[in-house]
Amino acid sequence: MAGAAPTASRPPAAGARGGPGARIFAAVAGRLVIMVPYAWLLVFFLVPALIVVKISLSQMAVSVPPYAPVFDPGGGLAGLLDAVRQFSLENFAWLMDDPLYINAYLSSLMIAAVSTALTLLVGYPVAYGVARAPATIRPSLLMLVILPFWTSFLIRVYAWIGILKPEGLLNQFLLGIGVISQPLVILNTNTAIYIGIVYSYLPFMVLPLYATLEKMDGSLVEAAQDLGCTRTGAFWRVTFPLSLPGVVAGCLLVFIPAVGEFVIPDLLGGSQTLMIGKTLWNEFFANRDWPVASAVAVLLLLVLVIPMMVFQKVQADAQEKGR
Amino acid sequence: MNAGWSRFNVASVSVGFAFLYLPIVLLVIYSFNASRLVTVWAGFSTRWYVSLIHNESMLAAAWVTLRVALLSATAATVLGTLAALALTRYTRFRGRVLFSGMVFAPLVMPDVIIGLSLLLLFVALGFDRGIVTITLAHITFTMCFVAVVVQSRLLSFDRSLEEAAMDLGATPVRTFFQVTLPVIAPAIVAGWMLAFTLSLDDLVIASFSAGPGATTLPMKIYSQVRLGVTPEINAICTILIGIVATGVVAATLVNRRRELRRQRDEQAAMRTDG
Amino acid sequence: MKSLGSIRRSFAPWNDPGAVPYIRFENVTKRFGDYTAVNDLSLDVYEREFFALLGASGCGKTTLLRMLAGFEEPTAGRILLDGQDLAGIPPYRRPVNMMFQSYALFPHMNVWGNIAFGLRQDRMPRNEIRQRVEEVLKLVRLEQFALRKPHQLSGGQRQRVALARSVAKRPKVLLLDEPLGALDKKLREQTQFELMDLQQDLGLTFMVVTHDQEEAMTMADRIAIMDRGEVMQVATPAEIYEAPASRFVADFVGNVNLFEGTVAGREDGRTRIADDRGMSLLVNEAGGAPEGAGVAFAIRPEKIRVSSARPAAAVNAMEGEIYDIAYLGDMTVYHVKLPDGRIVKASALNAARTSDDPMTWNDRAWISFAADAGVVLTR
Numbered sequence: 001m002a003g004a005a006p007t008a009s010r011p012p013a014a015g016a017r018g019g020p021g022a023r024i025f026a027a028v029a030g031r032l033v034i035m036v037p038y039a040w041l042l043v044f045f046l047v048p049a050l051i052v053v054k055i056s057l058s059q060m061a062v063s064v065p066p067y068a069p070v071f072d073p074g075g076g077l078a079g080l081l082d083a084v085r086q087f088s089l090e091n092f093a094w095l096m097d098d099p100l101y102i103n104a105y106l107s108s109l110m111i112a113a114v115s116t117a118l119t120l121l122v123g124y125p126v127a128y129g130v131a132r133a134p135a136t137i138r139p140s141l142l143m144l145v146i147l148p149f150w151t152s153f154l155i156r157v158y159a160w161i162g163i164l165k166p167e168g169l170l171n172q173f174l175l176g177i178g179v180i181s182q183p184l185v186i187l188n189t190n191t192a193i194y195i196g197i198v199y200s201y202l203p204f205m206v207l208p209l210y211a212t213l214e215k216m217d218g219s220l221v222e223a224a225q226d227l228g229c230t231r232t233g234a235f236w237r238v239t240f241p242l243s244l245p246g247v248v249a250g251c252l253l254v255f256i257p258a259v260g261e262f263v264i265p266d267l268l269g270g271s272q273t274l275m276i277g278k279t280l281w282n283e284f285f286a287n288r289d290w291p292v293a294s295a296v297a298v299l300l301l302l303v304l305v306i307p308m309m310v311f312q313k314v315q316a317d318a319q320e321k322g323r
Numbered sequence: 324m325n326a327g328w329s330r331f332n333v334a335s336v337s338v339g340f341a342f343l344y345l346p347i348v349l350l351v352i353y354s355f356n357a358s359r360l361v362t363v364w365a366g367f368s369t370r371w372y373v374s375l376i377h378n379e380s381m382l383a384a385a386w387v388t389l390r391v392a393l394l395s396a397t398a399a400t401v402l403g404t405l406a407a408l409a410l411t412r413y414t415r416f417r418g419r420v421l422f423s424g425m426v427f428a429p430l431v432m433p434d435v436i437i438g439l440s441l442l443l444l445f446v447a448l449g450f451d452r453g454i455v456t457i458t459l460a461h462i463t464f465t466m467c468f469v470a471v472v473v474q475s476r477l478l479s480f481d482r483s484l485e486e487a488a489m490d491l492g493a494t495p496v497r498t499f500f501q502v503t504l505p506v507i508a509p510a511i512v513a514g515w516m517l518a519f520t521l522s523l524d525d526l527v528i529a530s531f532s533a534g535p536g537a538t539t540l541p542m543k544i545y546s547q548v549r550l551g552v553t554p555e556i557n558a559i560c561t562i563l564i565g566i567v568a569t570g571v572v573a574a575t576l577v578n579r580r581r582e583l584r585r586q587r588d589e590q591a592a593m594r595t596d597g
Numbered sequence: 598m599k600s601l602g603s604i605r606r607s608f609a610p611w612n613d614p615g616a617v618p619y620i621r622f623e624n625v626t627k628r629f630g631d632y633t634a635v636n637d638l639s640l641d642v643y644e645r646e647f648f649a650l651l652g653a654s655g656c657g658k659t660t661l662l663r664m665l666a667g668f669e670e671p672t673a674g675r676i677l678l679d680g681q682d683l684a685g686i687p688p689y690r691r692p693v694n695m696m697f698q699s700y701a702l703f704p705h706m707n708v709w710g711n712i713a714f715g716l717r718q719d720r721m722p723r724n725e726i727r728q729r730v731e732e733v734l735k736l737v738r739l740e741q742f743a744l745r746k747p748h749q750l751s752g753g754q755r756q757r758v759a760l761a762r763s764v765a766k767r768p769k770v771l772l773l774d775e776p777l778g779a780l781d782k783k784l785r786e787q788t789q790f791e792l793m794d795l796q797q798d799l800g801l802t803f804m805v806v807t808h809d810q811e812e813a814m815t816m817a818d819r820i821a822i823m824d825r826g827e828v829m830q831v832a833t834p835a836e837i838y839e840a841p842a843s844r845f846v847a848d849f850v851g852n853v854n855l856f857e858g859t860v861a862g863r864e865d866g867r868t869r870i871a872d873d874r875g876m877s878l879l880v881n882e883a884g885g886a887p888e889g890a891g892v893a894f895a896i897r898p899e900k901i902r903v904s905s906a907r908p909a910a911a912v913n914a915m916e917g918e919i920y921d922i923a924y925l926g927d928m929t930v931y932h933v934k935l936p937d938g939r940i941v942k943a944s945a946l947n948a949a950r951t952s953d954d955p956m957t958w959n960d961r962a963w964i965s966f967a968a969d970a971g972v973v974l975t976r
Contacts, residue, residue, distance in 0.1 A: 026496050034416055037406035037466070041425040044463040048440030051447055122342070125335030131324045132332050141336070143575045148343050150567045152524040154541050154548075155560040159346035162353065162552055167363075169349055202343065218325030231329075253431065260433020262527055267548065277435045284439065284531075294443070297436050304432075311431055312424065486668055487701035489688045491715030491766065501714075505705045588749040 056294035057087035067290050091295035101296065104274040105303060111190065111265075111275060112258035115197035119254050120247065122198055123205035127246075128239075130206070131213035142210070149203040157196050157267050164192050164268070188270030196264040197254075205250040212246025213239070245318070252311040256304055276300055347564060354557035371558040381559060384543040388523060391454060391539065395461035396519035402462065403469025403518070404511055410470070411477040429467040437464050438531030445532065452534030460532040461522040468521060469514035476510030516574075520567070602835025608818060609833075610643040617680075619644040619802055620665065620770060625674035627660055627826075634660040636826035637674070647796050647803045649813035651850075652823035658806045661823075662772050665804070666695045679769060689718070694768035698775040700759040702747040708734075708758050709743045715766045733761045736795065753784050760792075764799060771796075773805045777812055789815050810850050814838070822846050838897070843976035847895040854901070854941050855974075856894040860886050867968050870894055874937040878913050881969040896971030901943035901964050903931045905954055911965035917941070919960045931956070933964050 058067045095101045130141045148156060163169045164187040171183040186192050216239065224234040262277035269275065276296065283293040354372075358365030375381060406426050413419075429437060441460045442452075450456055484506065488498040504511075526541040533542065540559075547556055610616040618641035627635040635657045642648045650658035663669045665676060667688030676683045683691060694715070703711050712733055716726045734740045737757040747755055756779070763771055776792065777785045793816050796803045807813050813820045814834040822829040822837065822845075829849075830842040841847035844855060858872035860883055868883040870876075870892060878894055886892050908914055920940055921932035930944045943964050956962055 026494060029496055030413075033405050034409040034413060034422075037402045037409060037426070037470075038418070038422055040402055040463070040466075041406075041422070044441065044444070044459065045425050045429070046421075048444040051443045052436075052440045055443055122339065125331075126339035129328070129332040129336035129339070132326055132328055133336070134326050134328070138326075139575070139579060143571065144340060145343070147568060147571050148347065150520050150571050151347065151564045152541065152560070152567075154524065154526050154544055155350070155563060156346065158544070158548055158552075158556065158560065159350040161548070162557075163346055163349065165552075199342070199346070202339075214324050216324050221325065256431040257433055260435050262433075262435050263545075277433060280435050280439065290443070293439060297439050300433065301436060308428065308431055312427060315427060481699065481701065483697050483699055483701040484703060486666075486688070487695070487697055487762075488703075488714070489668075490666060490693075490695045491762070492689045492718035493714075494687075494689055497718070502703055506703075585748055588746075592745075592749050592751045592754065 052294045052297050054087075055291050056091055056298045057089065058291045058294075059086075059088070059090070060289050060291050066288055091291050092299070095292070095295055095299060100274070101279065104276045104279045105299070107274040108259050108261075108276040109303070111193060111273075112197075112255050112261075115194050115201070115258055116251050116255040118194055119198045119201055119205045120251060123202055123250065124209060124247075126202075127206045127209035127213055131210055131216075145203055145206050145210075153200055154263060156200055157264055160192070160196055160199065161187065161267060164195070187268065188273075190269065190273055192268040193265055193273060193275075196268045197258050197261065200264065201254040201258065204253040208249040208253065209243065209246040212243050212249075216242055245314070249311075249314055249318070252307060252314065256307050256311065259304060260300055350557055351561045351564065354554055354561040356554050356557075359554065371554045372562075374555060375558050375562075378555070380538075381540070381543055384538045384540045387454060387537055388540040391458050391461060391529075392519050392522040395458045395465060395522045396515050398458075398462045399466040399518040399522075400469050400511060400515040403466040403514055404473050406466065406470040407473035407477055411474055426467050426470050429464045430471065434464075434525070434527035435531075438528040441528070442531040452532060453537040456532045456534065457529050457537060457539065460528050461518075461525060464525075464528060465518035465521045468517050469511075472514040472517060473507065473510050476507050480507060516570075523563075601839050602833075604835060606818070606833060608645070610646070611641070611819065616643060618642060619646075619679055620804070621677040622661070622665075623675050623677065625661070625664065625671045625676060627657070627664060627669060628672045634826055635664070635671075638826065638828055639674075640821060640828060640831065642802065642804060644802055645796075645800055647793065647816055647818045648805070649817035649820045650804065650806045650823055651808070651810065651813040651820050653808060655825075656823040657826040658823050659774060662695070662774060662804065662806045665770070666693055666772055667691050692769040693772060694763045694766055694770075695772040695774065696759050696763040696776055698778060700747075700755050700779075702755055702758055702762075704747050707744050707746050708739060708750070708761075711747070711758055712762045712765050715762065719766070729765060733765045736764070736798075737761045752779055753788075756780060756788070760795075764795070764801070767799070768801070770802045770804060773803065775807055776805065777807075777809070785812070792816060814850070822849055824849075840972055841895060841974065844893055844895070844974055845976075847972075847974060852898050852942055852944075853895050854898065854971075856896070856939075858892065858894070860888050860890050860892060862888060868973070870973070876915075876937065876939075879968050880913075880971065880973060883973050886973060886975050890975065893974045894971050895974050896966055898930065898942040898944040899928075899946070900970040901941065901966045903933065903943045903945060903956070904963050904965070905956055905960065907963050908965045912968045914963055914965040915941075916961065916963050919956055919958055919962050922956075922958060931962070933962055935964075 055067055061067055126145070130138060130145065133141055161168075165171070166183045166185060166187070168187070170186070171180075174180045175183065186195075220238050220242070221234045224238045225231070229237060260277045260280075261275060262281055265273050265275040265278045266281070269278070280293050280296045280300070283289050283296060353364070355367050355369060356364055357368035357370070406422075409416075410419075410423060410426065438460070441456075441463065445452055445456050480503070484502055485498050488502045489495065493501060524541060525539075526545055529539045529542055530545075533539065540563075544556060544559065547553065620640075620642040622638055622640040625635055625638045626633065638657075638661065640661075650661060652658045660669060664671055665678075665683075667683070667686060667690075670684070678691070678693070703714065706714065709730060712730050713726050716729055721729070730743075731740075734743055737760055739754065739757055739761065742750060742754060742758075747758070750758065756776070760776070763773075773792075777788055780788060789812060792803075805813070805816065814837075817834060819831060819833055820837055821831045824845060830837060830846045832840070832842075837846060837850055841850070841853075847853045847855065856870070856872075856876060856878060858870040858876060858878070861869045861871040861877075863869070863883075864879065867879050867881055870878045870880060880894055883892070902908065902911075903919075907916070915935055917933040917935040919931055920934040923930040923932075926947070928944050928946045930942060933941045933943060935941060941964055
């Protein structure tokens with residue numbers, strides 16, 4: 001018999017039931033569990049990311065595919081080196097010189113930040129209210145919060161068009177009750193984008209907030225009040241600080257995708273609204289300039305790398321604490 | 324968190340829900356508008372639903388969307404479950420950090436980047452774009468959501484159940500299929516439903532990875548919307564909302580009933596002699 | 598020849614030089630990174646023994662159990678079961694079954710399915726499985742609950758299912774990890790005796806891990822007291838209680854008074870222990886300690902008599918003041934303060950409803966005890 005075997009979460013299957021066949025199967029199965037999704041992600045996630053980087057260093061060409069250089073497997077190593085020599089950072093230089101793109105990045109960041117703040121403002125009271133709801137209706141309320149999330153994003157954004165148009169329902173309502181005399185121009189402005197983002201991403205803010213608030217020990221608030229805090233005082237000094245992990249998670253879940261949002265600025269924003277997602281789309285589909293579109297994507301990723309890493313860390317920390 | 328609603332709580336929850344549901348409700352109402360102008364009510368009518376049934380291209384798009392969603396959800400569930408298992412059960416393997424990053428990045432990455440990168444891959448590989456590429460793209464971005472759901476369940480899974488099974492003579496493989504899998508099955512099903520919905524709703528990634536002859540329903544709706552708001556769009560949206568709402572409400576009711584029955588069973592057992 | 602404790606044990610294979618241990622831990626060490634959970638531990642358990650591993654949390658008892666079950670492999674040393682080295686054998690191939698602290702009942706199977714699970718893994722024929730499951734169900738009195746799922750059972754019923762499942766395969770050894778921890782007091786007492794009966798009826802070797810002294814003392818043939826990965830003493834409950842091997846063991850089980858002093862000489866076959874504060878005791882055994890060695894005399898509270906007057910024929914007697922009293926109903930515990938400041942615990946059984954010598958706080962009182970009322974500890 002072998003000597004002391006190393007500890008593992010799976011004990012070694014020496015002389016396993018069923019004989020050596022079963023032992024090999026178990027070992028292979030273990031490998032496969034990791035290899036299959038790993039391979040898939042390498043091919044469909046990592047490699048495409050590398051291709052985006054590669055094309056961002058290429059130039060636009062009138063050909064199929066519409067970029068140059070193209071790696072020719074037949075060219076061998078020399079062909080490879082030749083292609084690599086044609087790489088240049090000129091797309092990036094061009095992007096950073098052109099105020100249009102710089103503005104688009106900055107404007108996207110600003111719009112995403114403002115929208116995230118608004119979403120927090122709207123979402124926190126809702127999450128707090130649901131967390132404090134009587135236990136009997138709490139599951140139903142949660143379901144009602146999640147339900148819009150299951151319906152199509154596109155549909156929900158579309159619904160707002162009919163409301164925010166100059167002849168839309170909101171204006172009809174406000175004119176009808178006499179609050180305004182001229183229809184408000186909301187559609188095709190940044191305001192509409194804020195409304196759209198808040199509306200679409202609200203469940204992403206409410207759910208992590210609710211999860212954190214619900215787990216909170218209610219006796220902490222009672223202790224604070226027992227020691228002399230008012231209701232609102234106890235909220236700001238005890239509840240809110242303890243809910244910060246949920247706040248951070250919710251904000252990241254809203255902010256990061258919002259920066260690269262396309263559908264909302266396209267349908268609700270105007271031609272002056274600059275958002276980088278829309279810019280990327282236009283570069284790709286309208287201008288057919290794949291290298292520039294790729295460069296835009298690479299820069300966007302770089303801009304988002306830090307928030308994304310923060311998000312990964314928050315995720316990992318939450319797991320450590322044994323969610 | 325203590326239960327107990329203040330007036331502020333009631334107000335904020337009501338306003339929040341009103342905000343969430345009003346646009347949807349209005350959209351549904353105006354799908355029954357007899358007039359073509361979406362914002363001028365001219366009486367109740369179901370003509371737009373009728374015209375939908377005759378709308379060939381819309382029906383074709385719906386069929387494409389359904390097939391893609393079913394296929395990609397199933398494949399994504401398998402891959403996502405494997406990924407979740409790999410991350411929770413194997414704490415040390417080469418490239419784990421990279422793997423973890425790749426699994427969770429699509430959660431927050433903007434769709435346009437995912438879509439663009441996948442399209443460039445298909446072009447580089449010389450794939451013809453169509454249903455297959457859309458499906459591959461959807462599998463890739465939905466599997467991470469499945470992984471999150473399944474991983475969360477696996478983390479709270481009681482490992483002593485697996486130890487008990489092995490102690491009673493089951494090999495690790497048999498333990499997985501006879502004990503682990505049945506117990507985490509609800510999470511896997513939830514993951515499937517999530518992947519299905521995400522695929523059904525996706526516009527951006529599908530637009531990048533689609534080709535001629537493969538149009539999904541969101542793509543079709545989007546192209547119509549760019550031309551203008553029409554009640555017909557309201558109608559198809561209402562139908563989709565109806566399907567989803569029915570599904571979610573039904574699932575919740577089934578779960579609630581099961582939970583209540585379980586609680587009643589536990590209470591009855593407590594009262595009997597130990 | 599007086600015997601230690603009040604029970605005569607007929608089953609004592611550990612005293613038989615020809616008996617071969619059934620389970621043997623040979624210099625077993627288990628390290629998790631920098632942390633040593635079990636340190637060069639050697640232990641023998643005999644067939645049909647009801648053996649208890651007793652210790653506080655973190656002493657390594659559960660780790661030892663898990664190594665026997667196969668969920669951890671020793672970092673060094675080996676474990677032998679019926680002569681066979683268990684190294685490298687996975688848990689599903691060991692003739693050992695475990696009853697988990699959390700019961701670990703499969704939530705998606707009913708009681709029948711849970712019990713039959715292990716039998717199915719062995720590919721037992723169906724009618725044999727049915728016979729065995731019914732047999733076991735009758736043993737734990739759960740026949741009418743066979744089709745219920747775990748969440749439909751009370752805590753005590755779940756515990757019986759866990760027990761039934763672990764004996765269904767008739768393992769050579771049954772390991773129990775804190776089996777009574779989750780039960781309330783009444784149920785615990787009842788179940789203790791049920792477990793003992795079960796072990797006798799089935800003729801199995803039981804190894805129980807517990808932190809509850811009463812549980813170990815009640816059920817076990819022998820107890821191993823563990824601390825920080827090492828065995829402090831292995832002995833019958835009576836030996837552990839009346840002849841502890843160290844201060845740690847004496848203090849761990851039950852209450853004890855420790856009189857620290859040095860060996861001051863021998864008188865009439867007895868040893869005198871004294872200290873520089875005026876204490877002077879005459880005791881029977883010195884534990885082999887030489888003159889001048891620092892020792893502690895360990896004596897249990899119930900071996901000390903408290904009286905208001907000096908007892909006439911006591912070998913050891915000291916006067917003090919009643920500092921505190923705890924009236925527990927079945928007995929009274931006196932805390933008596935001696936002139937040198939030491940507080941001695943003495944307890945008296947309230948064997949009659951009335952007392953001839955009632956005492957109260959701050960009374961002068963005498964404590965007294967015989968020369969063989971305690972043991973001398975050198976460790």
